[in-house]
Amino acid sequence: MHSYIINASIQIVPIVLDKHSYEWVDDAIAVIQRSGIKHEVTPFATILEGTYDEVMKVIHEVNEFLYAKGCAEWISNLQIQVRSAGNITGEEKTEKFR
Numbered sequence: 001m002h003s004y005i006i007n008a009s010i011q012i013v014p015i016v017l018d019k020h021s022y023e024w025v026d027d028a029i030a031v032i033q034r035s036g037i038k039h040e041v042t043p044f045a046t047i048l049e050g051t052y053d054e055v056m057k058v059i060h061e062v063n064e065f066l067y068a069k070g071c072a073e074w075i076s077n078l079q080i081q082v083r084s085a086g087n088i089t090g091e092e093k094t095e096k097f098r
Contacts, residue, residue, distance in 0.1 A: 005088065007081055008048045010048060011045035012028045029041055038050060
């Protein structure tokens with residue numbers, strides 16, 4: 001894949017009864033925060049921005065973390081936007097509304 005900036009959203013939906021689902025989501029967000037990738041936490045998903053490889057690495061790390069920590073089951077909802085000929089940023093898409 002190219003090295004332009006892409007953006008993506010990841011929403012983790014834990015299907016567990018062992019602890020409140022927000023705790024698993026908070027843990028997943030902590031993985032994203034530690035990654036150093038540009039991100040924005042929103043009420044329904046976390047937006048990631050970086051190269052394709054960087055974004056996919058973080059998505060992989062979140063799922064591996066949940067597995068390693070014993071989360072019994074979860075859904076990872078993803079949306080990924082890629083532009084073939086250049087960067088695509090969240091700011092570009094939302095600046096007119098701020």
